[in-house]
Amino acid sequence: MRRVVPAVLVGLGVFLLVAAALLKFYAYPKLAVAxxxxxxxxxxxxxxxxxxDTDPAMLxxxxxxxxxxxxxxxxxxxxREASDDRGEDIRVWADTQTITSDDGVVRSKSRGRxxxxxxxxxxxxxxxxxxxxxxDERTSVVREGLVYKFPFGTEKETxxxxxxxxxxxxxxxxxxxxxxxxxxxxxxxxELEPTVVGTREVPASVVGERGSDSIExxxxxxxxxxxxxxxxxxxxxDRTEEQRSILAIDGEERATxxxxxxxxxxxxxxKNVDEYESKASxxxxxxxxxxxxxxxxGLILIAxxxxxGRRDAAAAPARTGATKDDGTHRxxxxx
Numbered sequence: 001m002r003r004v005v006p007a008v009l010v011g012l013g014v015f016l017l018v019a020a021a022l023l024k025f026y027a028y029p030k031l032a033v034a035x036x037x038x039x040x041x042x043x044x045x046x047x048x049x050x051x052x053d054t055d056p057a058m059l060x061x062x063x064x065x066x067x068x069x070x071x072x073x074x075x076x077x078x079x080r081e082a083s084d085d086r087g088e089d090i091r092v093w094a095d096t097q098t099i100t101s102d103d104g105v106v107r108s109k110s111r112g113r114x115x116x117x118x119x120x121x122x123x124x125x126x127x128x129x130x131x132x133x134x135x136d137e138r139t140s141v142v143r144e145g146l147v148y149k150f151p152f153g154t155e156k157e158t159x160x161x162x163x164x165x166x167x168x169x170x171x172x173x174x175x176x177x178x179x180x181x182x183x184x185x186x187x188x189x190x191e192l193e194p195t196v197v198g199t200r201e202v203p204a205s206v207v208g209e210r211g212s213d214s215i216e217x218x219x220x221x222x223x224x225x226x227x228x229x230x231x232x233x234x235x236x237x238d239r240t241e242e243q244r245s246i247l248a249i250d251g252e253e254r255a256t257x258x259x260x261x262x263x264x265x266x267x268x269x270x271k272n273v274d275e276y277e278s279k280a281s282x283x284x285x286x287x288x289x290x291x292x293x294x295x296x297x298g299l300i301l302i303a304x305x306x307x308x309g310r311r312d313a314a315a316a317p318a319r320t321g322a323t324k325d326d327g328t329h330r331x332x333x334x335x
Contacts, residue, residue: 001315003309005308006299006306008137008304009304009308010151010305012301013299013300013302014302015296016294016297017294017295017299017302019073020290020291020295023290023294024290024291028287031286032119032233032287033089033091033119034116034118035090035091036074036076036091036149038074038093038317039073039203040071040072041071042264042268043068043070043264043265044067044070044239044241044262045065045068045262045263046065046068046260047049047065047260047261048063048065049064050051050066050258050259051064051101051258051259052256052257058149059206061335062305064102065102067100067102068097068099068258068262069094069097069098069100071096072093073093073095074091075113075127077196078115078128079092081127081141082115083118086126088114089117089118090116091115091116091117091118092114092115092127093113094111094112095114095254096109097109105193107246109135110131110132111130111132111166112129113129113334114129114147116147116148119151120205121146121147121148121150121151122146123143123147127272128140129142129143141164141167142203143157144160144162145160145161146159147161147162147235150229150234150235150236150239151152151234152232154229154231154232155174155231155304156177156186158171158173158174160263161190161222161227165197165221166192166195166197166325169192170191170192170223171190172190174187179230180237180238180273181269181270181273182230182273183230183277183280184231185229185230185278187227187229189223189227191223192221192223193222194222194244195220196219196220196221196248197221199219200217200219201214202215202217209249218247218248218251218255219257220246221244221245221247222243222244222245224241224242225240225242226241227239230277231250231279232280233276233279233283237272237273238264238272239263240262241260241261241263242261243258243259243260243262244258244310245257245258245259283319320323
């Protein structure tokens, strides 16, 4: 029995070491990926937003409350095909965003499709990525940087975030550690300075010019995004956007087409916190606590088993070489 115990301890220790390695290098990479069958809806709102009413009877700036609803769906077949082709986990998601004013008018609607690395969140050029801001007019897009989320294991550093309106990446700089409803998050800010993103034909009167003909004005766009990111999962828990778009002639501002401070609703934030708090805890344990415990306990059990095994081996010869004197030796003499 004594010889069995050391062997059992060593065997259990080896098992724990293997289990720790599997959790760290197999289970975690399998869990730390964006869902292939993504199906989500996010809502942002803006109060007292300034927009340009394109109704021919208006053609002027108006103040309204806005609600932006984004629906995101994962393309399972395309994701699997891209993953097989590239030998790494790729996700293909499609999204639709509808912005509605408080008077019930749909102010804009856009669609898009993007592929990205399931772990890092970095855009991947494949799978028919496109952008559609005008119905049935799709434009192929080669995206760069982060498109939907931050990487699993987000660091306190600067990341490039894709801005679809500007068609370029914007540095998202780490600001501080903070919390959202008790959940620890990293705060990032990505500010795009005013940038000409195109031109637009508008009536001369809209931009303060004389005449009845249309005139070509520059569309100048700026945006300051603030992200509150749960670092274990890379999920955006809360987000704000300070959007501004103007019409300019020779660099001079003439009319505001958009000025809105959008942010997740309180309900959206609460939902995100509830969902990603548990996911972050699970991933943290799989990637950190459980492997460490397995490693430490495994080494302790192996060491204990080896010590007991050596002690038993040393004691065995002493037991084998011992003699017993029972005091019964007699000698009988006959006469």
